Amino acid sequence: MIIQIQAALPSLRATHGRIILTSSGASISAYQGWGAYGAGKAVLNHLALTLSVEEPDVTTISIRPGVVDTEMQREIREIHHERMSDKDRTKFAGLKKDGGLLRPEQPGHVIAKLAVGGGNELSGQFLNWNDESLKAFQDE
Structure with missing residues (x-):
């Protein structure tokens, strides 16, 4: 994934694009037998945070879909x-x-809307799909 992000960065910078990473509650909670999965998802949260500092023209958000x-x-x-x-x-x-x-379209719609219209003020954050700050991206 890092290689794909690196390859896309020139275009993302030029267009003030967005990177939406799908994380998990397992990134902040422990489940027996899920160590590698949870650690991998925690990496995504940190990657979003790091990219928000290193690439300020690119919005990077890590979403927990539930x-x-x-x-x-x-x-x-x-x-x-x-x-x-x-x-x-x-x-x-x-x-x-x-x-x-959850029905897949519940967090899916939020993620899709973020991909086309998420603001830079959200960059670097790890958010639940139904977080109050994402209210504008949720279906009524």
Whole structure:
């Protein structure tokens, strides 16, 4: 990913473009068996912060989309649950059972709107998809 960002930087600088990184709550919370995933997502948060300082003409935001009803969530429940603690296994199974998973378009619309119209005042931040500062990007 770093190589792709480096390659795109000249165009992003010229157009005052945006980089939207998809992070995770796992970047700030620990889950058994998720060390590499969480660490990788934490890197994205720091990359957004660093780019906001090093590339002030480019808006870089790290977004936490929340727990979305995706293939990854299905795999957590059906395949990877055996490597998780009882608490985490119960949490993720319960989210599906109780309708607690987000529809992909909920955070997806916010991310898409940020990509075409996110302001530089958000640069460097790690934000939840439904953060108050992103209210203008959320569907009513």
